[in-house]
Amino acid sequence: MEDSALCIKLLVHMLFLLCAHVQDVDSLILRLEPNRLQFFEYESLIFHCEGSHDPTGLKIVHRSKGELLKCQTTVTSKRSSCTIPTIFPEDSGQYWCESRDGKRSDIIDITVTDGDVILESPISVVEGETVTLRCRHKTTSSNLSADFYKDGRLIRRSSTGNMSISSVSKRDEGFYKCIISGGRESAESLMAVQADPVILESPISVVEGETVTLRCRHKTNSTNLSADFYKDSRLIRRSSAGNMSIPSVSKRDEGFYKCISGGRESAESLMAVQDGPVILESPISVVEGEAVTLRCRHKTTSTNLSADFYKDGRLIRRSSAGNMSIPSVSKCDEGFYKCSISGGRESAESLMAVQADPVILESPISVVEGETVTLRCRHKTTSPNLSADFYKDGRLIRRSSAGNMSIPSVSKHDEGFYKCISGGRESAESLMAVQDGPVILESPISVVEGEAVTLRCRHKTNSTNLSADFYKDGRFIRRSSTGNMSISSVSKRDEGFYKCIISGGRESAESLMAVQDGPVILESPISVVEGETVTLRCRHKTTSPNLSADFYKDGRLIRRSSAGNMSISSVSKCDEGFYKCIISGGRESAESLVAVQVY
Structure with missing residues (x-):
């Protein structure tokens, strides 16, 4: 009788998840941070909803409470996150994320307990993986003896509070719980076992200029397989080896990637591209006959550094001072430039266009x-x-x-x-x-x-x-x-x-x-990220020595500098605005917008 009730319980649970998935799921993914199904009362929990090209329209939904409105929501260009600083037992239940057009992620069923014991178990595992379940006490982090149960039956005793399954299979799917001394036990959690899927191995975040390789493979098998690679749902590459390399990644490469092999496709994965630490200062456009200087520098330091300069992927100059000058530029000098410093760190590529010298x-x-x-x-x-x-x-x-x-x-x-x-x-x-x-x-x-x-x-x-x-x-x-x-x-x-x-x-x-345009120039970044250090430099168009300058933001004087530099050590949204500088004689630069991005 007990076995029959358990089978019915498991069947109903799986059918519910399956129906929800078949009906509404379309590439949305719900992730939890921390990545587990059971939580102690008063812990914090973050829901991440990914996979939509319009993250502003995403919402987290609780089956009985509806949309979560009191969580702290942050939205980036690729995902929406919802933070609950303190969770309570009444927050237990089934959650999913959905877009404004009704698409849904899979459902995740979490348990929040006011008791002393939880079972840390993965939300979902794949056949062939190694899985570790951990029985944990609320007030102690040390190992503790525990008994592990599957579908109500004792299956393992452990003096360390851990239970490992070296190669999980469908037979291991079921409801698990643990009991420690004194009869205190965790809630039950379903460990679902999926068939061996196709996985896209890709970095979550890369820096401009780096070389990136994406690999499509089976989760439990490392052999190469033919695969098609997609970015933002568009086919971009076919590979018989299952690999796709980007030799020098740039902001244009940021997006959602997936791969398809043998009709099975991986989940989409966001690859974010951050501004690199190495910057190539070069003009966007120059006129034939002008003198041009390219400067390779580190984002956080202004000192000279040895650098190699490349044009269209070929090494053209080595400099111990990090500078490369072209005394009289011509059409032959037009192309994509980058620089590389010690340690293999390199800047993003930058196009220098050369215009004909006008008459x-x-x-x-x-x-x-x-x-x-x-x-x-x-x-x-x-x-x-x-x-x-x-x-x-x-x-x-x-x-x-x-x-x-x-x-x-x-x-x-x-x-x-x-x-x-x-x-x-x-x-x-x-x-x-x-x-x-x-x-x-x-x-x-x-x-x-x-x-x-x-x-x-x-x-x-x-x-x-x-x-x-x-x-x-x-x-x-x-x-x-x-x-x-x-x-x-x-x-x-x-x-x-x-x-x-x-x-x-x-x-x-x-x-x-x-x-x-006047001879006074304000060197300032177009866009910066919160927390970065930013330096604005006021200089004369034809001379490089430092000069005294007054700095203005939105028309108001904010700083005087005898060196012509103004640094903001940790930039914030409050620092966003229009900046200009004025040197002796009342000569001033044009205004320049400094935009501050939040991630």
Whole structure:
């Protein structure tokens, strides 16, 4: 009678789990931390729900209580975790996780006891594995004598409180409990034994630049087998040996992996890719002819270190200082670069794109009839003369071996759109307007952030000072009795169309003053992870020595530094924001967002 009741109990339990699985399960996995089925009252328990590409929609469900709402939930890009700081006997029961579209994980049945004894047993085992069951007392960690029962029958006595099964089989499936001296016993837990499945051996977390190998195998058999590898449900590789290698892993390789062999598939496994400790500082894009320096450094130290530099997977340079310079970059230098330091640690690969050196036409925006005008065609990064063809309104008007074109006395006929072509590369078109009025606004065509700029309003035939009103983008901005308007430290906000008006309503033509990025640069990371040490560095575009600087966050002064550096030893969400720095003379960098990620 007892045997019949036990069989019915086991059958009902297994049928319930099977039906739940067949009905709703679709790759969701529920894991427990600690990984066991029985817990003492007041312990903490973490549920991890994995396997969904939308972890924000995952929830942990208790059969009788419904969704867990009072747990401490954390969500990453790949999984949702629910922490219960203190559990009680009433938290016992069946749990699963499900997504917003109704997909479910397998059910896990846990027991929380207010007694003194629990049985530590695995949630699920596979045929052929070695399994150890441990009988544990609430207040003591030392070994204790215990009797182990399966399906109500005594099967083992142990003086250490442990019972091992060297190669588990289906016959070992059943309900287990343990009893210690004094008749105190644990609750029963079902140990389910699964058929030998296919397993994907893959690291949970890797660092950018590392070499990673994923292996598909049977859980209890180490022989090679043919397998298909999938990432985020898409077939990416076929292997007759059951292995898939990624020689230099990057953020693009992060995702959920699984393998299929002989129609049996492994569970999905998340491989997270962390930022590596070795960083290659290199520009994303450079122009032909520029000088470029690549620097290999450790994430947490700024000192020089010996490094090997690679381009497209091939060693190209060794440096004891960790730097590699290219004095005049060309298209041949374009490619994927990485560096490797001692111990085999290497950076992630970084693409350095090389753009053709653009051709620029230097021409005035506005001139006055009768003036002498010179247009100059040159490369952006080099100043030597070059042969060029000059075009006006799309028609060739001049050829010059020196790259210059002069108009000795400009007239209204010379007004139009000009461009130049040299070596098959052409400049952008530029409008040269010819004024016939007597009032001229002398202003630069292009200035650099932080420079001091003076605009001067004068009469065509008279160089003496005169009172003038200055306008920007059609709005009055300044009155001057001397005809001059100065901007002590120009910024992007000062870019626009300027004109001036003198007495009698006579006004100059409008002139565009373009403002280029300034010489002060704030070196700061785009994204950092909570807890990391971050250093922001304020430097001059053309010089590397340290310089005194003030650091601002969201427009407020937060730090002064005589060395031009500002470190945050353990960054947090509070440190996220827009940063800039200002050096002597009021020259300041552009603002840069530092985003702080939480894992």
